[in-house]
Amino acid sequence: MFDLINPSKIFLWIEKLINFINSIFFILLIIALTFALILSPPDYLQGDSVRIMYVHVPSAWIGLASFTVIALLSILSFIFKIKNLNLITKSIAPIGLLFTCLAIITGSIWGQPTWGTWWAWDARITSMLVLSIFYVLFILAHKLIEKEDLAIKVSNIIAVIGVINIPVIRYSVDWWNTLHQPSSIKIDGTSSIHPSMMLPLMLMLLVLLLYCALILLMKYKTEIIRIKKKNIKRI
Amino acid sequence: MIQNFISMNGYGTFVWLSFAITFLACGIVYYKTYKTLKKYEKDFAKELNQLSEAERKLVLEKSKVASQFLASYNKSI
Secondary structure, eight states, X not given: OXXXXXXXXXXHHHHHHHHHHHHHHHHHHHHHHHIIIIISOOBTTTBGGGGGHHHHHHHHHHHHHHXXXXXXXXXXXXXXXXXXXXXXXXXXXXXXXXXXXXHHHHHHHHHHHHHSOSOOOOHHHHHHHHHHHHHHHHHHHHHHXXXXXXXXXXXXXXXXXXXXXXXXXXXXHHHSOOSSOOOSOOTTSOOOSOHHHHHHHHXXXXXXXXXXXXXXXXXXXXXXXXXXXXXXXXX | OHHHHHHGGGTHHHHXXXXXXXXXXXXXXXXXHHHHHHHHHHHHHHHHHHSOHHHHHHHHHHOHHHHHXXXXXXXXX
């Protein structure tokens, strides 16, 4: 199964996938923005400020999902000693950091009209801030440690420790009294969000996921070329 | 109607600021990633082309990625 991520097997596919995503991205973006900014109704309590949800919620989901994937791949790489998995985790980390920061910033902007404050040391917000610190540590481990094997080991440990924070973020609104509202969308189908808001949310999520895939593929390709460039001298 | 759309019933600043920050940050990251990739591609192609004929043949034989890269890079320029 891991042979599928072998650079020589997927190198040509990367270029094709990048071109495919580029060709559909802007059409989907315009459709998603039309729904998010024009067609979706204002909330009965929050009014039009609810539209911030269409960038805030997908950003938070991507931030959480990226770190979970990094941690899982780090564990797999630790068990099976597959170096390609580390190339993938290294490529995902900046994307995760970007979206975690965006979730915090857009959440702060949403907080001002909703709660009357830009920032509160609330359990959900603080645990998201902790997640962004883990992302920074993970990236710094790769940037500052020159010995590649040691950098991989340190970053894997950071990922495994950091993943403990993911359930804390997820359940922080249930475990503590927080300013942040409880989850409106649940995987078990008991979501309290109206379909007229769910559709733009899912469209924005799709667009941002495509963007993530685009950045991931470009970063992964850069990493492969960097390694091959190093190997030329050895050959 | 357009004024209503821009003002978002008083929440315009917050809504537009959130969307602007999101897309600006995504745009900057895309631009930086794209630039880095192109720089690496250019450097790698230059290094491969600077090798002697025999060395290049050996590299391309040993590295499937290098041969795939060179084929697609030459096609794109």
